[in-house]
Amino acid sequence: MLDELKDANEYIVSKIKETDTLILEMEAFALEHNVPIVTKEVAEYLKFLVESHNFKNILEIGTAIGYSGTIMGRVAKANGGKLTTIEIDEIRYQQALENFKKAGLENNINAILGDGVEEVKKLDEKFDFIFIDASKGHYMEFFNDSFERLSDNGIIFIDNIMFRGYLYKEYPKRFKTIVRRLNEFIDYLYAHHNFVLLPFGDGIGLVRNKITK
Numbered sequence: 516m517l518d519e520l521k522d523a524n525e526y527i528v529s530k531i532k533e534t535d536t537l538i539l540e541m542e543a544f545a546l547e548h549n550v551p552i553v554t555k556e557v558a559e560y561l562k563f564l565v566e567s568h569n570f571k572n573i574l575e576i577g578t579a580i581g582y583s584g585t586i587m588g589r590v591a592k593a594n595g596g597k598l599t600t601i602e603i604d605e606i607r608y609q610q611a612l613e614n615f616k617k618a619g620l621e622n623n624i625n626a627i628l629g630d631g632v633e634e635v636k637k638l639d640e641k642f643d644f645i646f647i648d649a650s651k652g653h654y655m656e657f658f659n660d661s662f663e664r665l666s667d668n669g670i671i672f673i674d675n676i677m678f679r680g681y682l683y684k685e686y687p688k689r690f691k692t693i694v695r696r697l698n699e700f701i702d703y704l705y706a707h708h709n710f711v712l713l714p715f716g717d718g719i720g721l722v723r724n725k726i727t728k
């Protein structure tokens with residue numbers, strides 16, 4: 516990440532005073548067990564966006580322990596809707612179920628254990644908001660399958676799209692394929708979609724359902 520951005524993100528995070536005990540508990544758990552949950556400033560933005568559009572039917576690819584899922588699930592519940600969320604790892608899936616229960620969201624969340632690449636194809640409903648946050652090498656697939664399920668005024672939110680800043684600075688060679696794929700993905704989104712790229716967290720991509728090009 517560019518130093519100035521890192522400083523800005525750190526400054527924002529230092530200003531956020533979280534008081535929700537379940538959210539704080541999940542943040543501490545994630546830190547201790549190395550679970551890559553959304554960073555705090557991204558979590559705040561996610562909540563802001565979902566709340567301000569009154570999104571009801573939400574899809575998430577990459578549940579982990581249910582941190583972002585709890586944030587979005589609460590809004591969906593308040594709007595009389597639901598969150599569908601997909602996780603490939605069974606241990607994390609179980610942890611997420613526990614957290615959703617603690618949050619009182621068990622009736623508003625459809626948690627699916629499986630591979631997002633397969634599971635999204637099986638869904639035959641429309642979503643107002645789709646949050647893509649699973650394996651970075653599969654972003655194009657997650658995107659194309661979920662775009663078909665996006666409602667008319669819906670938004671797709673893609674986390675970590677500039678992958679730790681590796682898309683524009685030196686990076687360990689083992690990430691070469693992911694970096695190439697994400698670069699191609701960004702070019703594809705600019706060329707074919709109503710897309711905006713934001714230097715938030717380690718890069719957020721937003722796509723609207725209206726194709727303008």
Ligand code: SAH
Nearest residue numbers: 552553577579582583602603630631649650
């Ligand atoms: N959205 C969560 C963090 C997700 S971390 C939050 O911010 O709270 C990414 C998660 O995606 C990991 O738990 C990982 O196990 C899961 N994952 C990786 N590849 C996947 C796939 N193909 N399908 C579904 N989940 C996947």
Ligand code: MG
Nearest residue numbers: 553648674675
């Ligand atoms: Mg993420």
